Amino acid sequence: MTRLSRGLGISWLGVTALFVTHAHALSVLPSDEAQDLIAYKVKSGDTLLELSRKYFVSSAGISQVARINLLEDADRITVGQTLSIPRQSVKHWSSVARVMGMSCASSYNPEQGSTKLLVGTPLHEGALIKVPAGCHTALLLEDSSIMRLPSGAVLKLSTLRKNALEKAPEVRLELANGRVELDVMKERSPLTPFEIRTPRSVMGVRGTQFRVGFSPETQSSLVEVTEGIVKTQGNADLESVDLTQGMGVTIDPSGKASDPEALLPPPRYASFSKSASHPTEVSVQLQHMDNAGSFQADIATTANLSGLRRTQQWATPEFRIDRLINQAMFYQVAAVSKNGLLGSPALMAFCAAPASTEQARCSAVFDTPLADGSSIAFTLNRQNGALYQEVIRTHNLTALNGKFAVKDLRPGYYNWSLSYPLAKASADQAGVHQSGAFELIALPTAAQ
Structure with a gap:
């Protein structure tokens, strides 16, 4: 069988989605709807009006929070109560990824044209990174997560931003070619999105280390988990498979996942x-x-x-x-x-x-x-x-x-x-x- 993560284009399994949680978590990653909500614990002196002034894009966020949290009285919230707040209603600003290592010159497209990368180069939302054959580039995010881009990778930072209520940045990546290796900060909130998209699927990352590959030659796929829990399903499977640390599966060209095996x-x-x-x-x-x-x-x-x-x-x-x-x-x-x-x-x-x-x-x-x-x-x-x-x-x-x-x-x-x-x-x-x-x-x- 062709080695699947050997610099090949990753086409992402032909699965509906791949969900990842902390190794100690008891439930799978929240749904897309849940990922668009920020969990905020009410502090002494908080009111919805004051939260709106500090953190919301507009006062319309007050009615949204009241509806989502089933508040009978929007003027009354209690200390210690956890509110679900729509992410789009919270103020945000640009986050930065910095080049922290490279073996030879790579390039990126900030908006138009092409610019050479240097160690320390700040990258913002919308940047498209292209790693030449035989090269390697490593990026550092603001929460100390590290992304490693091997030879031939083409990656777009489609969303890279922070908001007023979460410590870690919201990260959404688009992988057009090659592969990306992730070492994500484990203390990230499970509701702060860290997502990778390829032309065929989407993956959510939550403080875990794993590898995914796709071979165009054999049309087969694999998932290998080195830390955390991965929930995956082939498009021909009736049920998903939970992969824990040290486990892996292959998915054949028909979309059928093999029985999990120990790495x-x-x-x-x-x-x-x-x-x-x-x-x-x-x-x-x-x-x-x-x-x-x-x-x-x-x-x-x-x-x-x-x-x-x-x-x-x-x-x-x-x-x-x-x-x-x-x-x-x-x-x-x-x-x-x-x-x-x-x-x-x-x-x-x-x-x-x-x-x-x-x-x-x-x-x-x-x-x-x-x-x-x-x-x-x-x-x-x-x-x-x-x-x-x-x-x-x-x-x-x-x-x-x-x-x-x-x-x-x-x-x-x-x-x-x-x-x-x-x-x-x-x-x-x-x-x-x-x-x-x-x-x-x-x-x-x-x-x-």
């Missing part, structure tokens, strides 16, 4: 060997996985995968590294099942150990292109038995040319988090918040 677990490093003909070349072997049909990796020079990134596929659990240096190279590796589903990823960082692996000390680079002189809060922990031991904790880290390096790291498992405000940003801009984990693997480079 393959993260691959694990097994061993390495050196090339007899190329002294600098190393071959890495992964542990055998019975149901794996192939393997795929996103390769980057930084631990947070924000900058330069490329993708490779292998038919067997083995891949080649041309040259190892003291600075770690990051491989986000996942196994692909025989049904074409991409499994849970493992982030492996490979570096050179000139003497022995026990004495190896390597460096890891982190990408912070929007820090621009801001102080960076950074935490790094190393696993020690069943616990993690703190290696670094600072609130005053500074970056050079949008990057910083952590040196003298021993091989092992690490987790990390970083955050920093954006220079010259609005007061309600959440800034950058990222976290992750990796296994640092040092391989000897000296002759055996």
Whole structure:
């Protein structure tokens, strides 16, 4: 089966809709009508008249709120009461998406013509982003959600705005080609729309991480859930399928969904060997996985995968590294099942150990292109038995040319988090918040 999320145009399943909720949520995403309502908890001193003056586009919002909430007396609302307020009746203004990473020059169309993107470029509602073949672009939203656009993606920011009653921006995207990878802020209200449309379907996102693909060659589709809950239905299915974390389905050309199956677990490093003909070349072997049909990796020079990134596929659990240096190279590796589903990823960082692996000390680079002189809060922990031991904790880290390096790291498992405000940003801009984990693997480079 053709790998479905390999830079192919996503045509969106032929399903009616795809709904997503938080992992802990008990019900599915609200209907389109419910998503057009804002939940507001009444505070001391609130009246509908005062709310109208502060937040509504016009006084007509008072009668709308009274009708929707079945208020017998529009002058009487109680503290703690939750009101449903139509989104279109609330004042709004433009939100901003900023370019936070790119591997080569992309372009966008703000209204007419074409303009090159640069790191830090602010993008507004209506912008059309075009990512050239072989490139990669990452965008940061005001609530710290991150969108990653791989090679060939064409994405329009059809709605990008904030209103006076919600913290997170309303986001509606139109994907015309390729794919988009989302890491959406988990604290978003389930009623604040984050929606992606393609020519054939619509998807609502609620603090979840997942992948969707469509292969024009086979006319088959897939859904893979790495975090959260996805509710999906093929157009030939009588009932929907609830997919939880670590589950996936394929949908055949007739629109029939397969039985849900568990995604393959993260691959694990097994061993390495050196090339007899190329002294600098190393071959890495992964542990055998019975149901794996192939393997795929996103390769980057930084631990947070924000900058330069490329993708490779292998038919067997083995891949080649041309040259190892003291600075770690990051491989986000996942196994692909025989049904074409991409499994849970493992982030492996490979570096050179000139003497022995026990004495190896390597460096890891982190990408912070929007820090621009801001102080960076950074935490790094190393696993020690069943616990993690703190290696670094600072609130005053500074970056050079949008990057910083952590040196003298021993091989092992690490987790990390970083955050920093954006220079010259609005007061309600959440800034950058990222976290992750990796296994640092040092391989000897000296002759055996």
